[in-house]
Amino acid sequence: MSWAAARALAARSAGRLEPARVPLQDALGRRLTAPLTALVPVPGVDVAAMDGYAVAGRGPWLVVGGVLAGGAPYADVLRAGEAVEIATGAPAPAGAEAVLPYEHTVAAPPPGSGEAGRGPVTWVDRPGGGAAETGRHIRRRGEDIAEDAVVLGAGAMVTPAVLGLAASLGHDTLLVRPRMRVTVLVTGDEVVHEGLPAPGRVRDAIGPFLPGLVEWAGGRVAGETRLPDGPGPLRAALAEGAPGTGAGDVAVVCGASSKGPADHLRGVLAGLGAELLVDGVAVRPGHPQMLARLPGGGLVVGLPGNPFAAFAAALTLLVPLVREAAGTAPGRETSALAGPVRVHPRDTRLVPVRRSGRGAVPVGHDRPGSLWGAALADALAVVPPGWSGEQVELIELPLGG
Numbered sequence: 001m002s003w004a005a006a007r008a009l010a011a012r013s014a015g016r017l018e019p020a021r022v023p024l025q026d027a028l029g030r031r032l033t034a035p036l037t038a039l040v041p042v043p044g045v046d047v048a049a050m051d052g053y054a055v056a057g058r059g060p061w062l063v064v065g066g067v068l069a070g071g072a073p074y075a076d077v078l079r080a081g082e083a084v085e086i087a088t089g090a091p092a093p094a095g096a097e098a099v100l101p102y103e104h105t106v107a108a109p110p111p112g113s114g115e116a117g118r119g120p121v122t123w124v125d126r127p128g129g130g131a132a133e134t135g136r137h138i139r140r141r142g143e144d145i146a147e148d149a150v151v152l153g154a155g156a157m158v159t160p161a162v163l164g165l166a167a168s169l170g171h172d173t174l175l176v177r178p179r180m181r182v183t184v185l186v187t188g189d190e191v192v193h194e195g196l197p198a199p200g201r202v203r204d205a206i207g208p209f210l211p212g213l214v215e216w217a218g219g220r221v222a223g224e225t226r227l228p229d230g231p232g233p234l235r236a237a238l239a240e241g242a243p244g245t246g247a248g249d250v251a252v253v254c255g256a257s258s259k260g261p262a263d264h265l266r267g268v269l270a271g272l273g274a275e276l277l278v279d280g281v282a283v284r285p286g287h288p289q290m291l292a293r294l295p296g297g298g299l300v301v302g303l304p305g306n307p308f309a310a311f312a313a314a315l316t317l318l319v320p321l322v323r324e325a326a327g328t329a330p331g332r333e334t335s336a337l338a339g340p341v342r343v344h345p346r347d348t349r350l351v352p353v354r355r356s357g358r359g360a361v362p363v364g365h366d367r368p369g370s371l372w373g374a375a376l377a378d379a380l381a382v383v384p385p386g387w388s389g390e391q392v393e394l395i396e397l398p399l400g401g
């Protein structure tokens with residue numbers, strides 16, 4: 001199967017999952033499946049926009065009380081000639097016509113006395129006297145966002161700002177596209193998971209990159225299981241009812257996809273009655289990769305054992321289907337190539353590159369067994385079979401948090 005056909009088929013295989021209502025923080029990076037509406041107006045009541053005095057009528061004003069944000073509101077109606085000392089965000093008393101910031105007020109003598117009052121300020125005025133501008137520094141109820149206003153449409157991406165907005169509108173949860181749940185199965189008797197590998201052993205380089213890749217695409221790694229070589233453990237891990245094998249789940253099997261004596265994935269999938277959707281892709285690196293659907297509805301992605309081959313295969317099959325479910329597919333990006341690449345007559349090549357003003361620069365170090373090139377790159381250039389010198393498509397790579 002061609003690389004482009006495999007990628008498109010993977011995206012189509014994701015299927016539609018039911019929208020999920022999740023706590024705000026879990027919604028980050030996901031798409032809304034329903035419009036976001038204001039459950040409360042913003043501000044919720046008329047409030048002061050400045051620290052100072054809420055006033056009615058003309059000055060000087062007799063200070064008849066004080067109100068803080070979160071404190072009890074002023075119980076009375078403010079009458080002409082009265083002021084209430086007020087904090088930003090505190091409810092403006094009924095009858096208040098404006099708020100005068102402290103810096104725009106002066107202590108005033110009681111009317112008729114001719115001298116400023118001693119002790120605590122009980123009278124205030126504007127420096128030039130007169131009335132305050134009606135409505136000044138009072139934020140009216142619903143002035144920023146009216147109650148029931150639709151502030152974002154279905155399909156909007158939940159960003160950090162959206163979380164803050166949703167909270168201010170009274171939401172505790174959001175209805176979003178579901179995350180696919182990805183279970184990682186790392187196979188290989190030679191694979192070790194910590195420390196220096198002894199001769200003949202190799203450190204697992206695939207398990208460590210999958211969670212970040214899956215999260216970035218909009219999915220979630222639910223767990224990692226380490227399996228010895230052999231069909232039995234793999235069969236048990238993919239059997240009907242095993243964790244991570246139901247509809248909406250993806251099991252990623254690392255390192256059992258080729259044709260060697262320890263490469264059991266194909267046989268296990270056949271034994272389980274799985275539908276093989278992709279069996280090998282015309283791409284370098286990463287041609288021994290697989291996509292299958294288990295009878296219970298879960299998907300299985302088989303990645304080759306060579307780490308860069310696994311990385312390229314994950315971007316071919318796993319990322320597109322996770323993105324499709326999450327609704328996070330990016331736009332298509334193309335670029336000139338600013339450096340030579342090897343072109344294959346029949347296979348697509350995925351070449352690690354760094355974007356630059358001159359085009360995408362191949363970074364080298366791209367052997368299937370090493371992630372060095374992928375670690376230096378910010379994209380993979382897609383070089384089609386027989387390509388000759390035009391623009392290439394770029395697949396974006398995650399750059400970390």
Ligand SMILES: Nc1nc2c(c(=O)[nH]1)N[C@H]1C(S)=C(S)[C@@H](COP(=O)(O)OP(=O)(O)OC[C@H]3O[C@@H](n4cnc5c(N)ncnc54)[C@H](O)[C@@H]3O)O[C@H]1N2
Nearest residue numbers: 188203204205206255256257258259263303304305306309
């Ligand atoms: N007769 C054939 N042999 C091979 C073919 C083929 O088409 N015909 N394809 C080659 C290619 S290309 C690749 S890629 C590999 C894929 O092999 P598997 O997916 O079966 O993986 P393994 O054989 O288990 O391992 C290959 C290689 O990768 C190392 N490995 C395995 N898992 C990990 C891991 N988690 N982290 C780091 N390295 C890992 C393993 O030790 C091997 O060195 O098959 C070729 N052979």
Ligand code: MOO
Nearest residue numbers: 285286287309368
């Ligand atoms: O898929 Mo294998 O691509 O070359 O190492």
